Amino acid sequence: MTPAPVGLLALTRPGFEVECATELEALAAAVAARATARVEPHSGRVMLEAADARSAERLAARAGVDETVFARQLVVVRTVVRDLPRGARVEALVDAAAAHGPFAGPVLVEHADDDSGRRLAGLANALVAPLTGALGRAGLLVEDPARHRLHVVVLDTATCVVATSAPGRASPWPGGVPRLRLPGRAPSRSARKLEEALACLLPPAVVERELGPGTVAVDLGAAPGGWSWVLASRGARVIAVDRGPLKGAAAEAPSIEHRRVDAFTFRPEARVDWLVCDVVDKPARVTELLAGWLREGRLRAMVFNLKLPMRQRHAAVEACRARLEAATAAGAVEGTLRLKQLFHDREEVTGAWWSAERGRARRATPRPVRRRRRS
Numbered sequence: 001m002t003p004a005p006v007g008l009l010a011l012t013r014p015g016f017e018v019e020c021a022t023e024l025e026a027l028a029a030a031v032a033a034r035a036t037a038r039v040e041p042h043s044g045r046v047m048l049e050a051a052d053a054r055s056a057e058r059l060a061a062r063a064g065v066d067e068t069v070f071a072r073q074l075v076v077v078r079t080v081v082r083d084l085p086r087g088a089r090v091e092a093l094v095d096a097a098a099a100h101g102p103f104a105g106p107v108l109v110e111h112a113d114d115d116s117g118r119r120l121a122g123l124a125n126a127l128v129a130p131l132t133g134a135l136g137r138a139g140l141l142v143e144d145p146a147r148h149r150l151h152v153v154v155l156d157t158a159t160c161v162v163a164t165s166a167p168g169r170a171s172p173w174p175g176g177v178p179r180l181r182l183p184g185r186a187p188s189r190s191a192r193k194l195e196e197a198l199a200c201l202l203p204p205a206v207v208e209r210e211l212g213p214g215t216v217a218v219d220l221g222a223a224p225g226g227w228s229w230v231l232a233s234r235g236a237r238v239i240a241v242d243r244g245p246l247k248g249a250a251a252e253a254p255s256i257e258h259r260r261v262d263a264f265t266f267r268p269e270a271r272v273d274w275l276v277c278d279v280v281d282k283p284a285r286v287t288e289l290l291a292g293w294l295r296e297g298r299l300r301a302m303v304f305n306l307k308l309p310m311r312q313r314h315a316a317v318e319a320c321r322a323r324l325e326a327a328t329a330a331g332a333v334e335g336t337l338r339l340k341q342l343f344h345d346r347e348e349v350t351g352a353w354w355s356a357e358r359g360r361a362r363r364a365t366p367r368p369v370r371r372r373r374r375s
């Protein structure tokens, strides 16, 4: 019989451990599991220790990284391996994992994102190939996507957490940090946030179906133009709303139309498919702005960034969620809302909403984004 798990381990942005712990404790309460969150400030990780085997099983059955805002990665802890011998770490880890396998590959070797965690990146990377080889030779890696995946989280050079995740319930990226191809000519680093949201927050089928030539997007708080550039690069026609100037490729793109007006009062003349919003303002004010657009019930999808307050950050996010869900109910628009602190988010979270309605009426193909040749 497979030994019972002992709890959950979340990797988070350093500084957001308390918010993450609050979410994990809520998850425990939702499944009537007795558990205690261990928080070490700025460690980039939170351990939720189950009080008994039954609680641990309930947590393991419920754990899903996509259901949290502040966990980048969420795994089911099987055992903590201490005093790993320097020259024989791989053997010790395989021994510890054996009772819980076999596993679907690939094995993820991860570490926290705090300073000491990042110093372990070299060791984590160096473990991947020999560990994969040794697990394979031991018959512990199988080609069966229905199997749990193995995670090894390196805590220090002599201590690793051996953990698992059910299919689709953890991030497929080590540490929950996605490797993305970023738009080379984007006029701001902010573009990375929208790229990550499109890659990780919305289902690929929705992005594929709802964003592209023939779609119209409004970008509120657009300057200097990174988000507008990402949307235009994917073929959308963009109305970029900001009193400040667009720069670089965004200023030159014929499919980006700049309107120097207030994002809080702007309304388009015709129907738009996407609303994106990166306005820097109080989260409650931005939420109210988004709620107004949702209530009108005409959007296909929305991506927004909320700048978090210094305190009560978890409460601010949940207030936003409640307000937007109420707005969709009032507008009778069915859809899915997700909020997540992405890797590229700092003191902020990103939200995405997409309509449950399938399909879109493609309009006339817009003019392509003009790309300047380098001299």
Ligand code: SAM
Residues within 6 Å of the ligand: 187, 188, 189, 190, 191, 220, 221, 222, 223, 224, 225, 226, 227, 228, 241, 242, 243, 244, 261, 262, 263, 264, 278, 279, 280, 281
């Ligand atoms: N997403 C942008 C990008 O990728 O380049 C960066 C946006 S920046 C974080 C926030 C922008 O919100 C600023 O350019 C600011 O001028 C704009 N902003 C703040 N309040 C606004 C308002 N009331 N109306 C229009 N723009 C506003």
